[in-house]
Structure formats: structure tokens, C-alpha cells
Amino acid sequence: MKRIGFLAVAAAIGVAAAAPASATILMPGQSSIRFSAFDASTRGTLLESINSGTTGATTYTGSLRSAVYRNTLGTLDFYYQVAIDSIARGDEVFNLTTAGFLGFSVDALVDGTNFDGAGIFTAANNPNLQGPPGSTTTASRSGSGAIVRADFGDNGLEAAGQTSATYIFRTDATNYNLGGTFTTQDGSVAQRANFQPVAAVPEPATWGMMLLGFGGIGFAVRRGRKTMARMAFAV
Known part of the structure; x- marks a missing residue:
């Protein structure tokens, strides 16, 4: 707990130092x-x-x-x-x-x-x-x-x-x-x-990473549904 408290105080001091006084x-x-x-x-x-x-x-x-x-x-x-x-x-x-x-x-x-x-x-x-x-x-x-x-x-x-x-x-x-x-x-x-x-516009590489991420999420959802369907069939 003492270590967490120290880190929190240090972070607060860092934020204060970053902003103009x-x-x-x-x-x-x-x-x-x-x-x-x-x-x-x-x-x-x-x-x-x-x-x-x-x-x-x-x-x-x-x-x-x-x-x-x-x-x-x-x-x-x-x-x-x-x-x-x-x-x-x-x-x-x-x-x-x-x-x-x-x-x-x-x-x-x-x-x-x-x-x-x-x-x-x-x-x-x-x-x-x-x-x-x-x-x-x-x-x-x-x-x-x-x-x-x-x-x-x-x-x-x-x-x-x-x-x-x-x-x-x-x-x-x-x-x-x-x-x-x-x-x-x-x-x-x-x-x-x-x-x-x-507002900042994502660079093409960032868009690509986002699309890959969305694709990965979709794949995981579909795979989860198939797994659940197989389990239901087995039961």
C-alpha cells in the first residue's frame, strides 16, 4: 500500500510539472x-x-x-x-x-x-x-x-x-x-x-491496425459461437 501511495503522489507531481504553472x-x-x-x-x-x-x-x-x-x-x-x-x-x-x-x-x-x-x-x-x-x-x-x-x-x-x-x-x-x-x-x-x-486523423498504418483489430474481434466472436454450437450438439 505504501508503494502504491508513493507512486500516486509521484504521478501527481509529474502531471503538475508538465503543465505551465x-x-x-x-x-x-x-x-x-x-x-x-x-x-x-x-x-x-x-x-x-x-x-x-x-x-x-x-x-x-x-x-x-x-x-x-x-x-x-x-x-x-x-x-x-x-x-x-x-x-x-x-x-x-x-x-x-x-x-x-x-x-x-x-x-x-x-x-x-x-x-x-x-x-x-x-x-x-x-x-x-x-x-x-x-x-x-x-x-x-x-x-x-x-x-x-x-x-x-x-x-x-x-x-x-x-x-x-x-x-x-x-x-x-x-x-x-x-x-x-x-x-x-x-x-x-x-x-x-x-x-x-x-482533430487528429489516423495515419494509413493506424487505420490498417484498427481494421485488423476489428477483424480479429469478429473472428474470435465467430469461433466462440461455433465452439458453443459444438458443445450444445455434444450434450
Whole structure:
């Protein structure tokens, strides 16, 4: 019993060590959840990124920047940033929204650093950096869980040259495609296709093993029926 107890404690410690200590888990239907500071040691490897260039809306123009990384835990992180080129006087971009997260776990993280150097993301002219990590920006998730959102609060973008922080939604997905959406809005909306997590599709070899397994089960059932029939006949 002592050995079993020790193993259980060790397993619990291992699970705790594998998860980021400060992760903010975003459940379906939740809103006004503070982003956690991103742990740069878990960033992992860039898989793909997109910089939309200038994307026009009725009241503003800007760039929608996004990327997908495979983090050091082996799952996928989805990165988003908005940069304003021009905006009508008195208007303010107050959130970014992204879709395609139905059925996946989501952690809400924020990075205010210039982590990719000369890459597409930047920390320049970011009103979110005037406060602590996350500042007044909060995360929300739709009731179905498909849509996640960063609400900028007092850190809305209202001047040319301003950028948001980089918001990161960490998932338990291991595959992705370009079937999602990325939206920003004030009174008008700018939208473009974006990365989204997708369920893993078994490889051909896996399908083959599954079929062999099903075939083996069927053979065993048929053989069992024949054995029972012979026993009944003998009786």
C-alpha cells in the first residue's frame, strides 16, 4: 500500500510539472478572465505564420498577424496580434476574436515582448505594456467553446501605429488547418481566414491496425459461437 501511495503522489507531481504553472484555463461560456503571462521557456517551434498586410474595415485599416507554434509540451499554441495603420478620429479597436476551438481545451496567455525579432510580431507602441501582463485586457469564450476573444478594455487601439500585445491560446490539439477566422472590430469589422485546431486523423498504418483489430474481434466472436454450437450438439 505504501508503494502504491508513493507512486500516486509521484504521478501527481509529474502531471503538475508538465503543465505551465500560471496557465489561465478558459472554459466555454466564461468571460472577463485575466490573461496569464506567457512562459517563454515553453514556446517551442514555429510551424506557420501569416501577416495579412493592410486589411481594410469601414473605420480603420491594419494588419492581422497570427501564427501557430508547437510548444514544448507537444501541443499547439495559436498567436494573434493586431496592428493599426489608420483609424477614424474617435474610433477604437476594442477586441480580437478567433474561431474554430470547439471541443478543445484553451489556456489564455499574453506575451508583450518582441519574441520573434525581425519577424511579424512586435512590442512597439503597445498600450497594453503600460500595465502588468494582461493589463486590462481579458479573455472570453463562447458558450459552445468555438470562439475565443481578447477584450482590450482600457488598452483599445485608437491611433495609427499602435499594436496590441500578442495573445496566445494554448490548446490540447496536435493538428491544425487554415479553416478558422480572425476578426477585429470597433464599429466595423475586419476579418480573414486563420489557423484553427483540428482533430487528429489516423495515419494509413493506424487505420490498417484498427481494421485488423476489428477483424480479429469478429473472428474470435465467430469461433466462440461455433465452439458453443459444438458443445450444445455434444450434450
